[in-house]
Amino acid sequence: MNWTDERVERLKKxxxxxxxxxxxxxxxxxxxRNAVIGKVHRLNLPGRAKAGGSASANRPAxxxxxxxxxxxxxxxxxxxxxxxxxxxxxNALKEDQDVNVAExxxxxxxxxxxxxxSRRLSLTDLTERTCxxxxxxxxxxxxxxxxxxxxxxxxxxxxxxxxxYQPVHERRRPAARAS
DNA sequence: CCCTGATTCGC
DNA sequence: GCGAATCAGG
Numbered sequence: 001m002n003w004t005d006e007r008v009e010r011l012k013k014x015x016x017x018x019x020x021x022x023x024x025x026x027x028x029x030x031x032x033r034n035a036v037i038g039k040v041h042r043l044n045l046p047g048r049a050k051a052g053g054s055a056s057a058n059r060p061a062x063x064x065x066x067x068x069x070x071x072x073x074x075x076x077x078x079x080x081x082x083x084x085x086x087x088x089x090x091n092a093l094k095e096d097q098d099v100n101v102a103e104x105x106x107x108x109x110x111x112x113x114x115x116x117x118s119r120r121l122s123l124t125d126l127t128e129r130t131c132x133x134x135x136x137x138x139x140x141x142x143x144x145x146x147x148x149x150x151x152x153x154x155x156x157x158x159x160x161x162x163x164x165y166q167p168v169h170e171r172r173r174p175a176a177r178a179s
Numbered sequence: 180c181c182c183t184g185a186t187t188c189g190c
Numbered sequence: 191g192c193g194a195a196t197c198a199g200g
Contacts, residue, residue, distance in 0.1 A: 003192085020183065035193050037184060042191065048184060 001030035015045055121147030131157035
């Protein structure tokens with residue numbers, strides 16, 4: 001997978017929207033979060049001043065990592081047969097019969113879900129099981145919804161559920177205590 | 180453990 | 191230029 005202008009633009013946009021590198025990698029597909037971070041730096045995009053971990057800007061050079069470590073072979077350009085991530089086809093999604101599945105969900109070798117790839121659904125394509133997190137500027141025709149598998153009892157997917165405050169329609173009052 | 184971004188350096 | 195390996199941290 002190479003960095004086409006279109007992909008770079010998408011990267012810039014998502015980064016400026018504050019998405020994490022791994023989320024952006026998921027959206028773009030075919031790249032790791034490291035690749036995204038590396039690209040961000042190469043583009044001289046503003047880093048996350050404070051977010052996440054960082055603060056290692058002053059890391060002493062004497063403690064450099066990676067003397068010369070074995071590397072996984074480069075899989076640039078190919079979505080298939082990546083070692084760390086196998087793709088699971090429509091089986092993983094078969095419950096979502098109302099959803100047009102654009103891309104498969106990815107799993108790590110250990111089987112845990114790593115990447116909810118946005119299905120870029122429009123409003124009318126949302127179902128009870130799709131993530132309703134809005135993406136992009138609503139005033140542009142690029143606006144869409146995440147559309148990933150929603151978490152149980154959540155209108156959002158794994159990632160976006162973390163970002164979302166509890167939606168009003170999901171809030172529950174303390175509920176008269178049964179006792 | 181999970182995750183985040185930052186950095187280095189072989190390719 | 192690319193990105194895995196690694197680091198540093200929440």
